Amino acid sequence: MALNLNDDVQYLKGVGPNISEKLSKLGIYKVRDLLCYFPRNHEDRREVKTLRYVREGEKATFKFKVIRHSSFFYQGKLHPKITVADETGTAYLYCFHRDFITNVLKIGMIFYLSGSYTRRRNETAFSRFEYDLDEKAPELKILPVYRLTAGLSQRFLRKLIGFALSQFCDTLEEDIPGFIKKAYNLGNKGSLVREVHFPKDMVSLRKAKEAISYSEFFKYQLVVAINRNRNVNIKKERKIFSGKLKEDFLRKLQFTLTNAQKRVLEEIEKDLNEPRPMNRLIQGDVGSGKTVVALISILNALERGGQAAIMAPTEILAKQHFYTTERYFQGMHVNTAFISGSVRGIDRKEIVLGLLKKKIDIAIGTHAMFSEDVQFNDLSLVVIDEQHKFGVLQRGSLRAKGDNPDCIVMSATPIPRTLSMTIYGDLDISVIDEMPEGRVGIETHIVKQAEIDRVYEKVKEEVKKGRQAFFIYPVIEETKNSDIKNAIDSYNRLKNGIFKELGVGLLHGRMNDDEKNEVMNRFKDHEYDILVATTVVEVGVDVPNATVMVVEQAERYGLSNIHQLRGRIGRGSHKSYCFLVPDRSTGREAFNRLRILKDTVDGFRIAEYDLRMRGPGEILGKAQSGIPSFIIDDFDINTKLISRAQGDARKYINGEVGPNEERDKYIDNFVNGDSYKNAVRYFGG
Ligand code: ADP
Numbered sequence: 001m002a003l004n005l006n007d008d009v010q011y012l013k014g015v016g017p018n019i020s021e022k023l024s025k026l027g028i029y030k031v032r033d034l035l036c037y038f039p040r041n042h043e044d045r046r047e048v049k050t051l052r053y054v055r056e057g058e059k060a061t062f063k064f065k066v067i068r069h070s071s072f073f074y075q076g077k078l079h080p081k082i083t084v085a086d087e088t089g090t091a092y093l094y095c096f097h098r099d100f101i102t103n104v105l106k107i108g109m110i111f112y113l114s115g116s117y118t119r120r121r122n123e124t125a126f127s128r129f130e131y132d133l134d135e136k137a138p139e140l141k142i143l144p145v146y147r148l149t150a151g152l153s154q155r156f157l158r159k160l161i162g163f164a165l166s167q168f169c170d171t172l173e174e175d176i177p178g179f180i181k182k183a184y185n186l187g188n189k190g191s192l193v194r195e196v197h198f199p200k201d202m203v204s205l206r207k208a209k210e211a212i213s214y215s216e217f218f219k220y221q222l223v224v225a226i227n228r229n230r231n232v233n234i235k236k237e238r239k240i241f242s243g244k245l246k247e248d249f250l251r252k253l254q255f256t257l258t259n260a261q262k263r264v265l266e267e268i269e270k271d272l273n274e275p276r277p278m279n280r281l282i283q284g285d286v287g288s289g290k291t292v293v294a295l296i297s298i299l300n301a302l303e304r305g306g307q308a309a310i311m312a313p314t315e316i317l318a319k320q321h322f323y324t325t326e327r328y329f330q331g332m333h334v335n336t337a338f339i340s341g342s343v344r345g346i347d348r349k350e351i352v353l354g355l356l357k358k359k360i361d362i363a364i365g366t367h368a369m370f371s372e373d374v375q376f377n378d379l380s381l382v383v384i385d386e387q388h389k390f391g392v393l394q395r396g397s398l399r400a401k402g403d404n405p406d407c408i409v410m411s412a413t414p415i416p417r418t419l420s421m422t423i424y425g426d427l428d429i430s431v432i433d434e435m436p437e438g439r440v441g442i443e444t445h446i447v448k449q450a451e452i453d454r455v456y457e458k459v460k461e462e463v464k465k466g467r468q469a470f471f472i473y474p475v476i477e478e479t480k481n482s483d484i485k486n487a488i489d490s491y492n493r494l495k496n497g498i499f500k501e502l503g504v505g506l507l508h509g510r511m512n513d514d515e516k517n518e519v520m521n522r523f524k525d526h527e528y529d530i531l532v533a534t535t536v537v538e539v540g541v542d543v544p545n546a547t548v549m550v551v552e553q554a555e556r557y558g559l560s561n562i563h564q565l566r567g568r569i570g571r572g573s574h575k576s577y578c579f580l581v582p583d584r585s586t587g588r589e590a591f592n593r594l595r596i597l598k599d600t601v602d603g604f605r606i607a608e609y610d611l612r613m614r615g616p617g618e619i620l621g622k623a624q625s626g627i628p629s630f631i632i633d634d635f636d637i638n639t640k641l642i643s644r645a646q647g648d649a650r651k652y653i654n655g656e657v658g659p660n661e662e663r664d665k666y667i668d669n670f671v672n673g674d675s676y677k678n679a680v681r682y683f684g685g
């Protein structure tokens with residue numbers, strides 16, 4: 001029987017259980033996945049160049065013969081060095097950490113190499129390069145370069161995907177409306193996919209990539225638009241509320257709200273009087289005062305007789321929200337309870353019962369609130385902190401615990417508007433774009449590793465004044481790559497060395513929740529002067545007395561990441577200092593990149609810069625970015641395609657464009673067919 005797109009890839013000619021297992025590591029299960037496994041980039045083989053005619057630093061493809069194997073010494077280890085030659089000269093491949101390479105590039109072999117060389121000590125040297133063994137005079141063409149996994153070679157994948165394309169390409173379903181396709185002259189799906197793998201030329205590659213990206217964006221935006229419309233059509237009964245609780249609260253509050261906070265509150269209160277449920281994202285930089293705004297909104301919900309839930313991605317954060325909420329609501333007759341995986345037994349039963357009987361007004365906790373035993377009497381407002389760590393699906397399941405409750409999502413990750421549109425397309429967006437007054441600034445310095453002693457002195461000085469400090473490291477413990485500094489060794493080094501007179505604590509992601517809480521509380525109670533940590537302290541940790549943050553090997557982080565970290569200081573009334581200490585080996589470009597952190601504290605600007613330089617995965621985490629396989633890496637083009645796709649999808653769904661008959665058929669197909677399921681699976685919506 002003939003195979004089809006939805007068959008398991010292991011039945012394909014040349015694939016068996018063994019290879020299909022390896023393919024699954026790349027996310028390839030079905031024949032369809034194979035066709036949609038788009039290349040990372042392409043190698044232009046139409047022109048093979050020779051050493052003599054390529055300048056230093058210029059990227060090119062060469063055809064070499066392997067002449068000799070030898071080795072060189074680096075960081076206490078031997079690494080392979082391979083001598084190669086073409087008809088115009090000799091070159092040396094410095095193969096850092098590529099021990100296996102001599103088994104592949106055997107002496108006498110002819111192979112293709114892509115990369116650029118440098119001249120050092122009279123040698124023509126390659127250290128970063130890709131190679132390919134396709135030695136039997138290949139047609140000179142543009143070849144796809146795929147992301148690989150152990151045991152699958154570039155050559156094998158090319159052949160397999162080429163074969164799959166020849167067999168199945170024409171059976172790929174058209175997945176966007178004919179009307180849209182015609183409007184943009186997009187061409188049929190099969191030939192677009194083929195073109196993205198094995199393009200005719202660079203121009204048609206670019207066009208095919210854009211067409212496929214647009215189609216993916218369109219489908220995602222269609223899912224979002226459908227959800228959005230469903231939501232709009234829900235009719236809620238809204239009780240009137242006077243805002244008295246809020247007035248009481250504001251009267252006691254020790255500060256006045258910023259204009260931005262007031263504006264966002266108004267937007268929320270307007271939503272709370274609409275018949276449809278609220279779905280609103282509050283975006284604002286760390287410390288901009290999102291939490292207060294959310295708490296005031298909760299008071300409005302409580303006044304109507306409802307209950308509220310606040311959910312955070314980690315236990316530490318949830319605990320902190322719990323304490324903050326208790327502190328703010330002191331003396332207001334509001335009952336709160338904390339729920340996480342570690343609240344069990346009798347305590348848990350009591351809370352569950354309290355929620356059911358409405359003895360508890362606000363539940364604050366982690367995803368443990370999803371579990372089935374937790375039921376509310378009348379859940380009317382859900383507040384979710386740091387949404388991008390959750391995903392759309394979970395947002396839905398907490399909402400399902402009430403009768404279409406209102407929902408506020410708080411995000412401290414400033415995302416440029418175009419990107420938040422794709423990810424949070426079904427949410428309305430409010431931005432708190434103003435910091436509370438009287439904030440003492442954070443001074444950021446970039447310090448060379450050689451001058452780290454100055455940083456230690458500053459830390460000592462601050463501690464003497466009664467302040468506290470963070471030291472941040474990229475990993476928890478020693479890894480294979482011994483160049484990366486780790487928290488545990490650094491903790492021991494600092495504690496027993498330069499800071500042996502001081503209290504030093506350690507916090508990292510592999511501690512269990514109890515251990516983490518313990519350490520955090522000790523730091524808060526000032527038992528520790530210094531906290532050595534990994535990025536677990538990135539979000540929410542609130543210790544106003546901490547005024548120094550030292551980020552070692554700062555070049556290893558995304559800028560937004562460091563910006564979040566930096567938000568842990570400057571929270572009190574004391575001037576604060578952030579020291580970014582790049583590694584000795586950091587190149588000029590990476591060094592300069594850090595400068596933007598010195599120049600601005602505007603999270604949106606920083607995020608936008610990150611996004612341009614490193615792509616959205618950097619800011620959002622790959623799985624959550626809500627962006628299809630992202631085969632185009634040009635930020636501006638994506639931005640353009642995204643907003644176009646969103647506009648088109650909304651108009652299409654609302655019947656503003658395209659022929660009606662086609663639309664009805666298409667949407668019916670879309671919602672009931674694979675497209676929608678795939679999109680939902682894809683985006684977790
Ligand atoms: P976010 O959640 O946006 O990071 P928070 O709500 O935690 O910010 O607020 C950070 C700190 O600023 C808290 O200590 C809070 O009490 C305080 N704060 C919030 N709004 C104001 C304001 N308008 N004026 C002064 N301080 C404020």
Ligand code: MG
Pocket residue numbers: 287290291540
């Ligand atoms: Mg906060």
